[in-house]
Amino acid sequence: MEYVLTQFAATESATEGGIFGALGIDITMLVLQAIAFLILVVLLGKFVYPVLIKAVDDRQEKIEEGTKAAIEAEKKADEAKSEVAQLMKQARKEASEIVATAKDEANAAIEKSEQRAKVRAEKIVESAHEQIEKDVIAAKKALHNETIDLVALATEKVVGKTISASADDKVIAAAIKESN
């Protein structure tokens, strides 16, 4: 079709003159081109532009929705951030309280353990002292008894070998004198 119009315009420009001719403009061709342009515009306006505009509108709408969602998300993020900060603050506070409580409990437990250990150590020391005292008493008794045995044995041996009749007389006299 374009070929036909071109042929037609070329034919007309060759046959007509005037200002347009002097300027090298083929009026017919110009009119036809204008008509073709209008037709093209109409066609574009009817079939292409609505689709493009719709696509652009959709795109715009999506962008606006995205922007809106982004703003909403940002808002939510801010709220979440604030909430997180609040929770963190609360958590820190609770953690501090827990740590403080744990420290107090640990100190109390340590103090209780120390007290128990002290009492137990005192009992052990006391028991050891008692045992040592008993051992000392037993050792003293054993030493006492052993000394008595040794003294008796030594006395028996020595006296048995050394005492004489005259010495025995003196012993008897002393015993009778003591009893009188």
Place this chain on the structure above:
Amino acid sequence: MAVRLSRRKIATYYADQLLAGRADVARELAAYLIDTKRTREATLIIRDVEDALEKRGVMVADVASAFQLSDAAKSAITSFLQAHSSASDVRLRESVDTTLLGGVRINTPSDEFDSTLRKKLAQLKATKV
């Protein structure tokens, strides 16, 4: 067969006979005990006789020592016994026991006096705990 008498009567009788100076009292007592089949009571009857003698002022004391007693020791023991009893006449029946080590042990019918070293050592051992 002889009449069975109580130990007290026998002791009284023979104590009186001894104080009267009869020398054959021991033989008579032995014959009586054999006749009455009471020889197992001889030791008890002799002790009873000594008791009876003590009541009559004659004390028989068993004196044990590690060595033979000197006259001075005998005299001291006699005086000691007279001072601690009502006996005016004290007779000592001596014996030597070397295990006593020293000192003297006096047994009278009613009392005992032990000052031997053996006894003192026993007392010392008794203090063991």
